[in-house]
Amino acid sequence: MPxxxxxxxxxxxxxxxKACEAPENGMNMQGSKRKRVRSYNNPGEAHELxxxxxxxxxxxxxxxxxxxxxxxxxxxxxxxKLSILSYVIMPxxxxxxxxxxxxxxxxxxxxxxxxxxxxxxALRFLRSKAPRFLAQMKDVQPSGKVHHRFWQRGGGYDxxxxxxxxxxxxxxxxxxxxxxxxxxxxxxxWVWSSARFFxxxxxxxxxxxxxxxxxx
Numbered sequence: 001m002p003x004x005x006x007x008x009x010x011x012x013x014x015x016x017x018k019a020c021e022a023p024e025n026g027m028n029m030q031g032s033k034r035k036r037v038r039s040y041n042n043p044g045e046a047h048e049l050x051x052x053x054x055x056x057x058x059x060x061x062x063x064x065x066x067x068x069x070x071x072x073x074x075x076x077x078x079x080x081k082l083s084i085l086s087y088v089i090m091p092x093x094x095x096x097x098x099x100x101x102x103x104x105x106x107x108x109x110x111x112x113x114x115x116x117x118x119x120x121x122a123l124r125f126l127r128s129k130a131p132r133f134l135a136q137m138k139d140v141q142p143s144g145k146v147h148h149r150f151w152q153r154g155g156g157y158d159x160x161x162x163x164x165x166x167x168x169x170x171x172x173x174x175x176x177x178x179x180x181x182x183x184x185x186x187x188x189x190w191v192w193s194s195a196r197f198f199x200x201x202x203x204x205x206x207x208x209x210x211x212x213x214x215x216x
Contacts, residue, residue: 042160046085046099047107048170050157051115054137054149058091059122066192068121069094069114070205076113080105083209086171088178088193095174097161099209111155119150167211171198 053059060066066089073096077084083099098110126133137148161167171194178190187195197204 042162044103046097046161046167047110048095048097048157048159048161048174049107049111049114050093050095051111052093052152052156054139054152056092057136059137059150060089060094061091064125065118065122066205068118072114072117073206075117076110077209080110080113082110084206085167085208085211086174086194086198087206088174088190088195090177090181095177097167097170097174107158108155111158115151122150123148164211 060069069089073084073087076082076098081101083101085097085099087094087096096114100107100110123134123137126137134148137150139147139149139153141147159170161170175187175190175193175195175198178184178193179187184190187193188199188201190196192205194204194206194208196202197208
């Protein structure tokens with residue numbers, strides 16, 4: 001059975017015979033990091049979201065920061081009526097697969113709910129505990145205005161998942177990110193992903209929701 005994915009940096013309805021793989025870290029995104037992400041709020045479709053840290057900094061290398069992201073995932077699930085199907089938190093980027101439960105939703109609101117709380121907590125922490133580090137997160141606008149960014153500017157990557165086999169392949173792909181990077185020997189050794197949840201290992205940082213697309 002061929003598997004298909006709508007890549008939102010291409011034209012709507014594009015079909016491919018393989019997954020559009022996200023870059024392994026933020027530095028590989030330099031060529032397209034300022035492109036406006038195109039999102040399609042199609043009812044019944046899951047989204048694989050990828051966010052990278054500013055300039056590829058390893059801002060997600062501390063458990064403290066990872067817990068902030070886990071908290072944002074829990075709150076977004078509750079407030080926006082999401083199913084969270086899979087995730088992996090790498091030192092400088094994150095993949096999250098979400099399934100909006102409401103037919104009318106805005107993926108931009110989901111991105112905001114996942115990213116903004118982490119940035120706010122990180123900047124508050126750094127201003128209090130490590131103000132010198134803020135220089136690495138400094139982003140000067142053409143107008144001269146200065147921002148401090150946790151996340152790379154722009155919406156990141158967003159892919160609509162519209163077939164069950166595609167979803168399974170994408171989950172396996174993101175679970176193996178730490179293995180490909182040489183951080184662990186097997187996916188379940190990496191605590192900060194849903195690999196352990198699917199393997200039946202507990203406790204985990206956050207429980208995943210059922211995979212409703214497999215019913216088809």
